[in-house]
Amino acid sequence: MIVAHAAIGASGGPGIPLSLYWWALNVVFPLGLLFFVFGTIYRISRYFIGRRAPSYAVAGFGTELKEAVSAIPTPFKSASRHDPFLIVETIFWHVFMLGVIIVVGIHIIAWNYIFGQIFGVSNPLWFLFGISTPEQFTSAYQMGLLGSASYTHGGILNPLGAWNSAEVSTSTFDPWGFLSILVNGTMMALLALAGLVGYLVTRIVEDVTGHKRLSSSGDYVFLILLLAIIVSGLAAMYDISIPYLGLPNQANWYGLHIALVGAFIGYVPFSKGWHMFGYYLGKGFRGYSYGKKEK
Amino acid sequence: MERRRSDCGGFKLEKGKIKIGRQLVSRTLDEISPFDVWGLQECMRCGICRYTCPFWLTTEKSTDVPAWRTYEVNKLFSMYYTGYGIVARYLRLRKLKDSEFKQWFDSAYNCTACGGCTETSPLEIPNWYTAILLRRILHFTGFNLGVPEKWISNVKETGNAMGIIKEKWVEIANSVGLQIDKKGAELLYVPSSLEVNSNILGQISKILDGMNSNFTVSSDISDSGYYAYLAGDFETARKRFMNIYEEAKKLNVKKIIVSDGSSYFFLRWQGPKSLRYKLDIQIEHLTETIYNAYNDRRVKLEKADIKDDATVHDSEFLSRLGGLHKPPRELMKIVLPSFKEPKPDPSSHVLFTCGHHLEMIPEKKEIVKKARLYAAKQLSNWAKTVVTFDPNCQLSMENAVKDSQGIEKSIYFTEVLANSVRS
Numbered sequence: 171m172i173v174a175h176a177a178i179g180a181s182g183g184p185g186i187p188l189s190l191y192w193w194a195l196n197v198v199f200p201l202g203l204l205f206f207v208f209g210t211i212y213r214i215s216r217y218f219i220g221r222r223a224p225s226y227a228v229a230g231f232g233t234e235l236k237e238a239v240s241a242i243p244t245p246f247k248s249a250s251r252h253d254p255f256l257i258v259e260t261i262f263w264h265v266f267m268l269g270v271i272i273v274v275g276i277h278i279i280a281w282n283y284i285f286g287q288i289f290g291v292s293n294p295l296w297f298l299f300g301i302s303t304p305e306q307f308t309s310a311y312q313m314g315l316l317g318s319a320s321y322t323h324g325g326i327l328n329p330l331g332a333w334n335s336a337e338v339s340t341s342t343f344d345p346w347g348f349l350s351i352l353v354n355g356t357m358m359a360l361l362a363l364a365g366l367v368g369y370l371v372t373r374i375v376e377d378v379t380g381h382k383r384l385s386s387s388g389d390y391v392f393l394i395l396l397l398a399i400i401v402s403g404l405a406a407m408y409d410i411s412i413p414y415l416g417l418p419n420q421a422n423w424y425g426l427h428i429a430l431v432g433a434f435i436g437y438v439p440f441s442k443g444w445h446m447f448g449y450y451l452g453k454g455f456r457g458y459s460y461g462k463k464e465k
Numbered sequence: 466m467e468r469r470r471s472d473c474g475g476f477k478l479e480k481g482k483i484k485i486g487r488q489l490v491s492r493t494l495d496e497i498s499p500f501d502v503w504g505l506q507e508c509m510r511c512g513i514c515r516y517t518c519p520f521w522l523t524t525e526k527s528t529d530v531p532a533w534r535t536y537e538v539n540k541l542f543s544m545y546y547t548g549y550g551i552v553a554r555y556l557r558l559r560k561l562k563d564s565e566f567k568q569w570f571d572s573a574y575n576c577t578a579c580g581g582c583t584e585t586s587p588l589e590i591p592n593w594y595t596a597i598l599l600r601r602i603l604h605f606t607g608f609n610l611g612v613p614e615k616w617i618s619n620v621k622e623t624g625n626a627m628g629i630i631k632e633k634w635v636e637i638a639n640s641v642g643l644q645i646d647k648k649g650a651e652l653l654y655v656p657s658s659l660e661v662n663s664n665i666l667g668q669i670s671k672i673l674d675g676m677n678s679n680f681t682v683s684s685d686i687s688d689s690g691y692y693a694y695l696a697g698d699f700e701t702a703r704k705r706f707m708n709i710y711e712e713a714k715k716l717n718v719k720k721i722i723v724s725d726g727s728s729y730f731f732l733r734w735q736g737p738k739s740l741r742y743k744l745d746i747q748i749e750h751l752t753e754t755i756y757n758a759y760n761d762r763r764v765k766l767e768k769a770d771i772k773d774d775a776t777v778h779d780s781e782f783l784s785r786l787g788g789l790h791k792p793p794r795e796l797m798k799i800v801l802p803s804f805k806e807p808k809p810d811p812s813s814h815v816l817f818t819c820g821h822h823l824e825m826i827p828e829k830k831e832i833v834k835k836a837r838l839y840a841a842k843q844l845s846n847w848a849k850t851v852v853t854f855d856p857n858c859q860l861s862m863e864n865a866v867k868d869s870q871g872i873e874k875s876i877y878f879t880e881v882l883a884n885s886v887r888s
């Protein structure tokens with residue numbers, strides 16, 4: 171990891187204070203992963219440590235799986251009939267998710283570079299290039315319009331130009347064509363931001379008018395972390411300058427972004443966000459304890 | 466009351482704060498399975514479950530959202546069984562206020578444990594169970610309601626939640642021709658306390674005779690014991706469940722037959738789980754026994770003498786929680802001359818619960834009446850005559866008729882089948 175950071179050039183170097191980028195990549199992010207692994211083990215083991223009675227399976231895995239998939243529409247049907255507000259909330263959330271999923275695509279090239287440096291392999295993520303997305307719609311090099319000479323597109327993506335050379339080494343690819351006008355990092359980050367802000371607002375309205383009273387402070391920590399991740403990502407991409415944040419500014423934005431992602435990953439197993447993994451498991455779980463499954 | 470409080474390992478009310486000791490939490494949660502822990506912890510409190518619940522639809526109170534009870538039980542669980550919960554408890558970031566405890570008291574019996582909310586929940590969180598866990602705390606701390614406590618003491622003293630003593634039970638069973646303690650019988654019929662009357666037992670006797678079945682009842686078992694469970698006294702219920710399994714072994718029967726949907730659920734699922742007992746005898750609901758015999762051509766079914774359009778109120782414990790979907794409705798399809806089948810399937814989240822066992826609790830009279838209206842109105846869309854499969858449902862539907870809530874007649878399924886089953 172030292173190699174990666176040195177190559178990117180955000181190193182403090184002898185006598186120079188280490189940058190936020192260095193801390194994020196070498197300390198916070200790995201710690202986040204460690205917390206995630208520990209948290210996952212802890213969380214899963216709690217189901218078994220906390221339990222007092224065994225549960226005997228009454229349905230096979232196939233039935234559970236079928237159940238898991240077929241039962242998904244039920245809550246949506248129920249909500250759509252009774253609580254349009256909840257549907258608005260859900261729509262906002264999924265707008266956010268859509269944005270996030272596509273935004274992941276712009277990170278492929280960076281991860282490719284970082285992992286390549288760490289493991290000393292060139293293009294370790296070559297198989298993901300097909301779903302890589304450009305960082306903004308003017309990234310014509312990815313639209314194949316300007317040819318391979320257009321790689322010097324101005325350091326929007328990277329701190330100190332290092333990821334440009336990574337892009338060079340991945341050669342030209344054009345997975346989205348003209349769709350890149352929409353399917354690009356900037357648009358999708360803004361979409362995710364809009365979805366998240368919309369979700370937050372509906373959530374706050376619901377909690378303030380409060381017949382549900384089901385939110386906890388942890389929910390807001392989770393949402394605010396997500397918000398900060400998007401904002402810092404956008405700020406890093408566009409090198410938004412804030413005085414006194416330290417130099418090089420963009421590298422520190424990246425540092426903040428990576429640190430927040432690390433914190434988020436580490437927080438997931440300790441939060442309600444864990445349900446993103448538990449959802450499908452849970453949908454089919456019930457038959458292990460009682461009833462439900464037709465004999 | 467005081468004695469129980471100190472027995473249970475600590476419950477103190479101090480300056481507006483509730484102190485619940487580890488021992489009490491441990492006893493309250495003494496039978497949770499990995500699935501239950503999962504359910505407590507994974508509930509993301511989206512609140513969708515509430516739309517299924519007629520109690521929430523009636524009060525619209527946050528403390529009647531099914532997930533709220535799960536949240537409260539999870540709070541208790543995590544205060545003693547999770548790292549951060551323990552730390553938060555020591556730092557006093559997590560505590561129970563007496564106002565919160567008061568809400569437990571109000572909310573624990575605004576639920577029939579029908580499982581509808583579990584069906585609706587995106588994560589199938591067992592909110593029905595956490596309502597019973599809250600009752601368990603009320604029971605331990607001496608704050609339980611009077612009638613549920615009476616069920617418990619009745620089960621303890623007489624083995625029957627309604628307090629029907631052995632002599633009376635044997636007398637009724639004899640009067641309707643049920644064979645008692647017969648060695649070599651194949652089936653043991655176990656009634657539930659609301660079924661112990663000559664009317665229903667007479668019909669059961671007729672049905673079992675009509676099937677030519679070799680059955681018996683036990684002079685010691687006049688109730689399946691689940692009322693104690695629903696009242697939060699798992700220990701008493703467990704004893705009762707175990708008595709029944711042991712009695713079946715003693716009589717060397719092959720199956721236990723019940724006619725109450727709730728008995729089916731508790732003897733088939735919750736009892737074995739609660740006892741950590743691997744069930745080694747078959748439990749059947751009477752409708753299942755008849756349906757299987759009909760499919761094997763061992764019995765014939767004649768049309769019942771019911772002229773009106775009739776529909777069914779599926780027993781929540783039989784279908785949604787019990788997993789037995791087909792037999793009740795299929796039988797009604799065959800025997801009712803004008804059967805109007807409800808559109809949703811028997812375990813659908815769309816079907817509302819009746820007032821079930823809460824019908825017997827005076828403190829809940831008002832809310833139960835309002836909540837019951839949802840089920841009664843819904844059923845009246847299909848027909849004005851309703852057939853039930855659980856005596857609690859029957860009681861609730863009879864009350865709906867009395868309260869003119871849209872249905873005109875409620876019939877227990879044994880009445881429908883008594884003159885229809887022929888060998």
Ligand code: SF4
Binds near residue numbers: 596
């Ligand atoms: S189990 Fe039934 S009655 Fe209880 S909270 Fe859920 S839907 Fe309501």
